[in-house]
Amino acid sequence: MLGAxxxxxxxxxxxxxxxxxxxxxxxxxxxxxxxxxxLGVAVAVPVALASRRWRWLYPPVTSVAGILYTIPxxxxxxxxxxxxxxxxxxxxxxxxxTYTLLILVRNxxxxxxxxxxxxxxxxxxxxxxxxxxxxxxxxxxxLPAILAGLRLAAVTTVGLATVASxxxxxxxxxxxxxxxxxxxRRTPILVGAVLAVLLAAAIDAVFLAIxxxxxxxxxxxxxxxxxxxxxxxx
Amino acid sequence: xxxASEVIDWFTEQSHWRGTFGVxxxxxxxxxxxxxxxxxxxxxxxxLAVWLGHRRKGAFLAVNVANIGRAIPSLAILLLAVQWxxxxxxxxxxxxxxxxxxxxxxxxPILTNTYIGLRDVPDAVRESAAAMGMTGxxxxxxxxxxxxLPLALAGLxxxxxxxxxxxxLAAPVGAGGLGRFIVDGLAVRDFATVVAGAxxxxxxAIVVDTLFALTGCRLLRHRAE
Numbered sequence: 001m002l003g004a005x006x007x008x009x010x011x012x013x014x015x016x017x018x019x020x021x022x023x024x025x026x027x028x029x030x031x032x033x034x035x036x037x038x039l040g041v042a043v044a045v046p047v048a049l050a051s052r053r054w055r056w057l058y059p060p061v062t063s064v065a066g067i068l069y070t071i072p073x074x075x076x077x078x079x080x081x082x083x084x085x086x087x088x089x090x091x092x093x094x095x096x097x098t099y100t101l102l103i104l105v106r107n108x109x110x111x112x113x114x115x116x117x118x119x120x121x122x123x124x125x126x127x128x129x130x131x132x133x134x135x136x137x138x139x140x141x142x143l144p145a146i147l148a149g150l151r152l153a154a155v156t157t158v159g160l161a162t163v164a165s166x167x168x169x170x171x172x173x174x175x176x177x178x179x180x181x182x183x184x185r186r187t188p189i190l191v192g193a194v195l196a197v198l199l200a201a202a203i204d205a206v207f208l209a210i211x212x213x214x215x216x217x218x219x220x221x222x223x224x225x226x227x228x229x230x231x232x233x234x
Numbered sequence: 235x236x237x238a239s240e241v242i243d244w245f246t247e248q249s250h251w252r253g254t255f256g257v258x259x260x261x262x263x264x265x266x267x268x269x270x271x272x273x274x275x276x277x278x279x280x281x282l283a284v285w286l287g288h289r290r291k292g293a294f295l296a297v298n299v300a301n302i303g304r305a306i307p308s309l310a311i312l313l314l315a316v317q318w319x320x321x322x323x324x325x326x327x328x329x330x331x332x333x334x335x336x337x338x339x340x341x342x343p344i345l346t347n348t349y350i351g352l353r354d355v356p357d358a359v360r361e362s363a364a365a366m367g368m369t370g371x372x373x374x375x376x377x378x379x380x381x382x383l384p385l386a387l388a389g390l391x392x393x394x395x396x397x398x399x400x401x402x403l404a405a406p407v408g409a410g411g412l413g414r415f416i417v418d419g420l421a422v423r424d425f426a427t428v429v430a431g432a433x434x435x436x437x438x439a440i441v442v443d444t445l446f447a448l449t450g451c452r453l454l455r456h457r458a459e
Contacts, residue, residue: 070443071436072399078416078432082237082425152304159307166406166420173309181313181407189317193310200305 011187018188022175026195029161029171033203035093036157037150040100047101048108049134058109065102073099073160077167087168096160100153107149111142144218147211151204158200162192172196240426241433250430255414257434263328263410264438267336268401270327272394275340280386283345287352287382288374296349303342308400311335316407329409332401339400340393347389351382384454391446398442402435412438 015022051058076095084090115138123137139146162173172192180188212218244250251257286292315335322330355378363377379386405413415431418424 067440070395070399070439072402072439074402074413074416075432075435075439078420078428079436081428086420086423155304159304159309162307162309163403165309166417173307176310176313177406181317184317186317189310189313193306193314196307196310197305 007184007186009186009190011185014185014187015191018179021179022191022195025170025172025175025192026199028169029158029196029199032089032092032096032161032164032169032171033154033157033199035089036096036100036161037154039093039097040104040153041150043097044101044104044108048105048112051105052109052112061105062102065098065105068098069102071095073163074166077164081167087170089169091167092161092164092169092171096157096164099156099160103153103156104146104149107145107152108142111145111149112138114145115141140214143214144211147207147214151207154203154207155200158196158203162196172199237425237429241429244426244430257412260410260412260414261434261438264398264401264412266326267328267332267404267409267411268394268397270333271336271397271401272340272390274333274337275344275393275397276390278337279341279344280348283348283386284352284374284379287349288370288378290353292349293353296346300342300346303339308335308339308396309403309406311338312400312403312407321408328411329404329407332404332407332409336397336400336404340397343389343392343396344386345389347392348382348386351385352378355381384450387446387450387453391443391450394446395439395443398439399435 047061051061073095076098077091080091080094084094119137119141120133123133128136161169161171162176165171165173165175165177172195176189176192179185180192249256253259283296286295312332312335315331316329319331321332324330324333327333352374359377359381360373363373368376401411402413402416404411405417412431412435415434416428419427419429419431
């Protein structure tokens, strides 16, 4: 059962016979990723705004998020099983949301901090209330940084969600693991892996499009492509 | 009996600390596999990253290795590798295939961070070094590398935590390590073992992360004096 078998990498007949299964695991993966990002933003935005108002909050918030981020995903899922059950969506989504927090909170705070002082002062001089300043000036200017965080969070989530198949989540990881690995079939592993990469790439492209639509001033250079910079891991 | 007291009982049970199925043995398997992967990734990547960063060339490589590494789920890498090559048991690392897969995973953070660290050393510093008559190698190793150290260490730390975390996934593909407790517990619905395994894995990851952070702090403080 375990170990190399000589089954084909791309068995079109298997794919044809199991389209329904492939579609449902892909759908579940998309739902898990979407839920995670939604809940991640719902938690990260208030936390980021609070730690901007009360600066002393920021270091402890990032340390706690950092420790949560360090916990291996399989361990996090396993820890929740006695409370949220095997195979439930909660068991999968709660750890995934905690992993997005570090990335999202950090990017939102950094993005807001990078808003140029003159832009803020101009809005204040025009009589903007703090809330209006935040919604109309600061958040739009911080949007590229926030979306960069969302893109990173999305890619991470798609990858880590596959691991949840070990605790019963029927996502693309399940496709790789059970019809694939455990049955000694290579095609489902390859299909699951390729679809996971494509899903991550598609979500990335969607956020990139939103970023371009939402920050037209960044296209003032005639739509010239920004140079891709390697990002250091912090 | 509540799950918490079951888990406490699990940890106090003598037999869980002895033999091939005991915690010390599984911990050793985990650490050997993770350590060998981190070591191999360092040897493969670090000299290349120093050279590329010094020449300020190869940003394309650094970006793409990092991005591809992030996009392919690590579970997929392990499953594909084991399906392709088999487990191939070896002494020390346990499974050669898991070792290679984890090594591939650790390459990106070491490469990207070391590269950026050296590349971003200010021109003025490089020019001073050149003006003092340093050769290219001396510049790279005596000036740029020490300045790049904080970022390079951060990359090593990221890689270490990632490898320790992903070594857990060696268990579902048939290798050893602390992940075995989670996988074997799940197989028989023994949730005390599952949770105990999860606590061990989480604790190990946090300890490794902290150790790397402290080493980094000590190295850098020493230099500042």
